[in-house]
Amino acid sequence: MNTDVRQPEHSKNIITFGTFDVFHVGHLNILRRAKSLGGRLVVGVSSDALNYRKKGRYPIYNEQDRLAIVAGIKYVDDVFIEYSLELKSRYIQQHAADTLVMGNDWQGKFDELASLVEVIYLPRTPVISTTSIIDVIKNF
Ligand code: C2G
Numbered sequence: 001m002n003t004d005v006r007q008p009e010h011s012k013n014i015i016t017f018g019t020f021d022v023f024h025v026g027h028l029n030i031l032r033r034a035k036s037l038g039g040r041l042v043v044g045v046s047s048d049a050l051n052y053r054k055k056g057r058y059p060i061y062n063e064q065d066r067l068a069i070v071a072g073i074k075y076v077d078d079v080f081i082e083y084s085l086e087l088k089s090r091y092i093q094q095h096a097a098d099t100l101v102m103g104n105d106w107q108g109k110f111d112e113l114a115s116l117v118e119v120i121y122l123p124r125t126p127v128i129s130t131t132s133i134i135d136v137i138k139n140f
Contacts, residue, residue, distance in 0.1 A: 010038070011038060011039040011040070012037055012038055012039030012040070012098055012099045013039055013040050013042075013095065013096055013097045013098045013099065014034050014035070014037055014039055014040065014041045014042070014097065014098075014099045014100075014101055015041075015042050015043075015044065015091065015092055015095055015097035015099070015100055015101070015117070016030070016031070016034050016041070016042075016043055016044070016100070016101040016102065017043070017044040017045075017046065017082050017088070017091075017102065018030075018043070018044075018045065018046065018103075019045070019046045019051060019059055019066065019130070020043075020045055020066050020069065020070050021051075021059035021060055021061055021066060021130045022060050022061065022130045022133050022134065023061075023066075023069050023070070024128050024129075024130065024133060025125060025128060026124060026125035026128045026129065027070075028073065029125045030101070030103055030122055030124075030125070031043070031070075031073055031075045031076060032075050033101075033122050034075070034101040034122070035075035035076075036075075037099060037101070037120070039099075040077045040078070041075055041076055041077050041078075042076075042077060042078040042079070042080070042095045042097065043070050043076050043078070043079050043080075044079075044080055044081070044082035044091055045063065045066050045067045045070055045079055045080070045081055045082060046063075046081075046082045046085075047063050047081050047082065047083050048062055048063045049083070050082065050083060050084060050085065054085070060130075060134070063081055067079050067081060078095070080095075088100075088110065088113060089113060089116055092113065092116050092117055093116070097117055098117055098118065099117055099118045099120060100113055100117045100118070100119045100120065101120050101121075101122060102119070102120075102121055102122075103121065103122060103123075103124045104121040104122065104123050104124055105124055106121060107121050108121075
């Protein structure tokens with residue numbers, strides 16, 4: 001009897017990154033489409049400190065809550081905290097990823113990683129963003 005339960009040969013090891021603050025359907029769509037490339041999906045969720053360094057403000061939801069929300073999504077196999085944008089190649093190697101998926105707001109930004117992984121930019125879901133949701137709530 002064949003008891004081999006490994007992923008099939010063509011299965012990908014996919015990695016993606018994001019803040020996923022105030023989780024919305026655009027976030028869900030990119031995770032679903034990343035997973036649908038076929039294989040295992042691991043997600044790096046940016047730390048609170050990384051957000052503060054890059055954007056000058058903390059996310060609405062803290063990193064442990066954002067990590068728990070993303071981990072609860074059925075398309076996601078594993079999560080970790082992304083502490084630095086500059087550590088992408090290390091995270092890719094740690095998770096033995098062969099495919100990097102990012103939304104096309106990052107188009108071209110990760111092309112230098114193409115020697116390590118296949119880099120795929122997926123179109124963003126139009127209109128919705130964490131910033132626009134915050135604005136709507138502010139003006140409610
Ligand atoms: N996204 C999308 N459509 C939207 C909004 C977001 O497809 N309407 C995608 C983004 O392109 C990204 C992912 O959802 O791939 C997460 O988006 P953010 O939470 O905005 O992540 P960001 O702050 O861009 O990531 O290494 C990257 C960093 O972690 C920062």
